[in-house]
Amino acid sequence: MSDVEAAMLIVEKPAISEQDVIAFLQADPDFFVRNNDLVDTLTISHGGQGCVSLVTLRLERQRQRIADLELQLQQLVAIAADNDKLFRIYADIYTALFNCTSVMQMQRILVTQIQSQLPLAAVNLHLNEAYFHLKSQYLPLAISAGQLVRIRQKQFAGGAHYFGPVTGADKALLFGQDALVNSMALMALGERGEYGLLAIGSANADHYQAGMDNLLLGQLCRIISTLLPQLMPSRDNAIKK
Template sequence: MSTEAKKCVPDAVVDDSLIAAYLEENPDFFDRHPQLLQHLSVRHQSKGAVSLVERQQQVLRQRVQQLEEEITELMVTARRNEELFRYFSELYVKLLQSRSIDEVMDSLQLTFSEQLQMPALTLKFFDSPLDLEAQFTFAADTHKQLLSKRFQEDSIYLGRLTRDEQRLLFQDENIGSVVLLLLGEQGELGMLAIGNHDAGHFEPAMDTLLVKQLQVLLSLILPPLLNHHETA
């Protein structure tokens, strides 16, 4: 081929991505060319040039450490979930054994305030007997704006409240985030509010399995207790 012809042939372009792809597709490349390992080195930020084998060992050690940390985190989460399940299971039994609204409230306070360190808990009814304690009732129709704003699509709300909404539910308690449960078949019975000082504790993306079960149970056991209170 003449010199002029050679100049017309474009040089093959080999970039890092092509080399990386080739090595991934041919993991036995260095087994077939072991002599190359003697001439390869990898730059390390703190140690300078190290051998490829040593660098591979470092990467593997880092990966093992990362996996150990992830396993530890999963174990901690599993223990916490087991603890939560146990607390809620004990609460369900106590609620089924309750004979009054006060006993229901005592059981809820024990679980959330003492065992789960939730500093604020409120149970309020929308249409309650006239002689029911004030702590279980809303003043006039003050709750209607809260209902229209926080329960447009679901009967459970997780997140933050305005200062006025906090005062409506928790009086002087400074609450960062809440879970609100509407009670009754259509949410007509009342509301359970659980608050935490941490603004990020209750978030919309959280799993609601346990609180949904609690919502269903309270919706079943509270109407007979309210009727009993009214006729007592």
Template sequence: MSQNPTEFDIQHLDDELVLEYLQSDQEFFSRHPQLLTTLQLQDNRRGTISLVERQQQLLRDKVNLLEEEITQLLTVANQNDRLLTIFNDLYLNLIACDSFPVFCDYLQETTKRLLELSDVRLVLHHGNDALDHPILIDTIPAVQFANRFGKENYYFGRLTAAEQSLLFPNEETGSSCLVRLQHDGEDIGFIAFFAKDVEHFYPGIDTLLLEQFRHLVAKLLVTKFLTAN
């Protein structure tokens, strides 16, 4: 006794079943090449297009995205090269300094002119009457900014109004970078940078150059000036 074939109910299909089938049958479009040009898809920019046109558009979008990423990487690489040159020159100048005022002058000049930031402060936890410079602050207790660092050696972002008034009383809106200075495991203070751009300093900034910088500055301060006075 013959039986009529059961008719397939298309309502039982869903996106997941269609996707699973097409992924499992890699030759589907090879067997039905006409679908590549006859299928019509909706595109927000171009209206109705074929599957081939849609694939071409996706490839163009992907190429454009890759080109943007390459451009961004090249920009970052150029910026890093420039910063490396600036920091290398700064290191040589700091090492050659024989006086505290000249030492601070180089920090200030590099910050304002070469790094194009607005201001810098050198905060030392143990004051010394023999050391004096406009960027030096030796009246802030060590616990004042301890919460900004926590267990980290850096803080990037905005400060409270009270914190900013202690470090940068003449500045208004902006962002800051605090760099912890340590010698032989002991905190001796920190360097604070200020930028007028509120987004200039943000969490997650690469600290490779700053890590070398903070170690060198701390060592030079202790060996050249703090222990000598």
């Protein structure tokens, strides 16, 4: 046999890859039990700390996990406290609204309670002048049927509310041109939105965003929608679409 033929029979040992090492250790969980000294002597490169032992690295990771869990717990407690405070604020508003004797009193309660207890810039009722018979003192709350339809078609996309940024035209109509409002919650009033709108504005452009939970605001609007027909007479030819 020639040297060339002999060389061809030599089978090279394949190099061990990282995946081979990982697979070996995963398949043999007792490896470090049998090689206990290796746990203390094996050093691992660890950024600015240079080389550390496997035990030190494991302890550090455990401490980091504990710190992360403590932070998450603190955040959950803070969220729960904020939610409890928010619920109590809305509960007080609900109670006050049930004692209203006029729509103007309702508007005052909404403005004073929401603006004083929540970081919000503006709160306005907008009543459909084609549905309600509005006396002169209520004209500042009026919105035309055409404006109402336009806003519903533009913002609601078949739903009953809108959370998000406010445009210049809508800002002027719903809050006034000079209002410090950059995002808004817009809620339909009435079973089909026929009563009008509740508009709440925030100076924070990110305060109201699409997909936000509307549980408390939805309940607020249901209460307002229940009370409005009792406090405000409707027109005989009210538009209900």
